[in-house]
Amino acid sequence: xxxxxxxxxxxxxxxxxxxxxxxxxxxxxxxxxxxxxxxxxxxxxxxxxxxxxxxxxxxxxxxxxxxxxxxxxxxxxxxxxxxxxxxxxxxxxxxxxxxxxxxxxxxxxxxx
Ligand code: AMP
Numbered sequence: 001x002x003x004x005x006x007x008x009x010x011x012x013x014x015x016x017x018x019x020x021x022x023x024x025x026x027x028x029x030x031x032x033x034x035x036x037x038x039x040x041x042x043x044x045x046x047x048x049x050x051x052x053x054x055x056x057x058x059x060x061x062x063x064x065x066x067x068x069x070x071x072x073x074x075x076x077x078x079x080x081x082x083x084x085x086x087x088x089x090x091x092x093x094x095x096x097x098x099x100x101x102x103x104x105x106x107x108x109x110x111x112x
Pocket of ligand 1: 005016028029030031032033040084085091092093094095
């Protein structure tokens with residue numbers, strides 16, 4: 001896949017406001033937050049989009065959700081939303097898989 005800004009953040013080559021990192025994942029604050037808390041969780045492994053994850057990425061995908069929960073709880077959220085935009089038509093603009101963690105205000109449904 002093509003390299004992206006998130007790949008550079010994952011490799012420590014670009015700056016981000018990191019809130020968590022481990023050997024598999026990095027979490028950082030969104031540059032254009034849509035809520036008081038808006039954090040992105042990405043795998044260090046370059047996967048362009050959710051639908052391109054392979055069968056052997058199953059544990060990694062689970063880990064991303066565990067990290068999403070951890071950073072939400074660390075931000076003192078009691079309710080929050082996780083979002084994965086898969087493809088340009090769904091709003092994906094950076095083609096390195098990322099999980100949005102959004103909270104800190106009432107969240108309506110359905111999303112736009
Ligand atoms: P998506 O539209 O699902 O691809 O989400 C991409 C998100 O990445 C958007 O919410 C952007 O505001 C955010 N974003 C883009 N570049 C950066 C960056 N360098 N650091 C933090 N967030 C970013």
